[in-house]
Amino acid sequence: MRFATLTLLVAVTISGAPTYDGTMAQTAAESRNTGQVSSIVDRPARSRALFSEIAKVLTGPRCMNCHPSGDEPLQGEGRHVHRPVALRGGSNDGVPGLPCASCHSDHNVTLLTAEAGYRSIPGHPRWGLAPIEMAWEGKSVGEICRQLKDPVRNGGRDLALLHQHIARDDLVGWAWHPGAGRQPAPGTQKQLGDLVGAWIESGAECP
Numbered sequence: 111m112r113f114a115t116l117t118l119l120v121a122v123t124i125s126g127a128p129t130y131d132g133t134m135a136q137t138a139a140e141s142r143n144t145g146q147v148s149s150i151v152d153r154p155a156r157s158r159a160l161f162s163e164i165a166k167v168l169t170g171p172r173c174m175n176c177h178p179s180g181d182e183p184l185q186g187e188g189r190h191v192h193r194p195v196a197l198r199g200g201s202n203d204g205v206p207g208l209p210c211a212s213c214h215s216d217h218n219v220t221l222l223t224a225e226a227g228y229r230s231i232p233g234h235p236r237w238g239l240a241p242i243e244m245a246w247e248g249k250s251v252g253e254i255c256r257q258l259k260d261p262v263r264n265g266g267r268d269l270a271l272l273h274q275h276i277a278r279d280d281l282v283g284w285a286w287h288p289g290a291g292r293q294p295a296p297g298t299q300k301q302l303g304d305l306v307g308a309w310i311e312s313g314a315e316c317p
């Protein structure tokens with residue numbers, strides 16, 4: 111029964127979901143791959159495969175643009191450096207005189223004119239960059255996985271708190287409601303949370 115649920119879950123998460131570059135992820139090969147994840151009998155191998163599915167969301171632009179390895183946020187589907195210039199600052203929410211909040215309010219703002227190259231300015235009450243020790247840009251899926259599990263680099267979270275953060279945090283949730291002109295992250299936050307739950311249950315192994 112659990113396998114059946116998981117198969118559905120993994121398939122639902124990935125099939126038909128937009129990928130980071132805005133194209134549709136669904137291909138015959140891919141649905142075969144996701145079906146295969148839940149049928150892997152070897153537990154560590156299944157766990158590693160589950161993380162690879164999770165990583166498809168984490169490495170997309172909606173998450174990655176706020177988890178860069180440098181001191182500037184990234185923007186857009188192509189993850190270019192943020193324009194106008196914006197800097198991380200000591201608390202990851204901008205520099206004196208130019209906090210993120212000077213442009214990003216507590217909600218997404220849709221522009222009324224089409225003159226800018228974008229259709230909305232994203233917003234959230236806690237808008238800011240993930241601290242540098244939580245940077246994912248330029249790292250392999252295995253490196254991201256080991257970092258996520260490491261309380262020294264994940265904000266002091268054990269696996270249960272990590273799960274809760276990904277499944278429930280509303281700043282993470284912004285990625286599925288990113289404002290006009292932006293592709294939402296693949297699937298839903300609940301589906302990602304369920305995948306993370308299954309990954310932890312299978313031993314939280316890293317690829």
Ligand code: HEC
Pocket residue numbers: 167168172173174176177202237238239240241244257258259263264265272275276281282283284285295
């Ligand atoms: C607007 C910027 C922003 C976006 C978008 C964003 N994050 Fe984060 N992220 C942060 C900040 C800020 C923190 C640090 C806050 C904390 O630790 O509670 C963080 C911390 C985290 C953490 C805990 C620390 C770690 O790295 O282990 C996880 C997990 C995480 N984010 C996942 C995601 C996922 C998944 C997405 C996309 C679906 C995402 N984030 C999108 C800003 C963002």
Ligand code: HEC
Pocket residue numbers: 171172175176183184185186187192193194195196197198199202203204205208209210211212213214227228230231232237238239288292
């Ligand atoms: C001077 C105004 C301004 C400041 C300051 C500013 N931003 Fe932005 N930001 C924008 C505008 C406008 C957009 C929309 C442009 C776009 O998406 O192409 C944007 C888009 C973004 C995006 C893109 C979201 C996505 O997924 O595509 C991120 C991430 C971001 N900003 C983070 C930050 C952070 C973090 C700070 C503070 C360190 C900050 N910004 C400071 C104006 C600003």
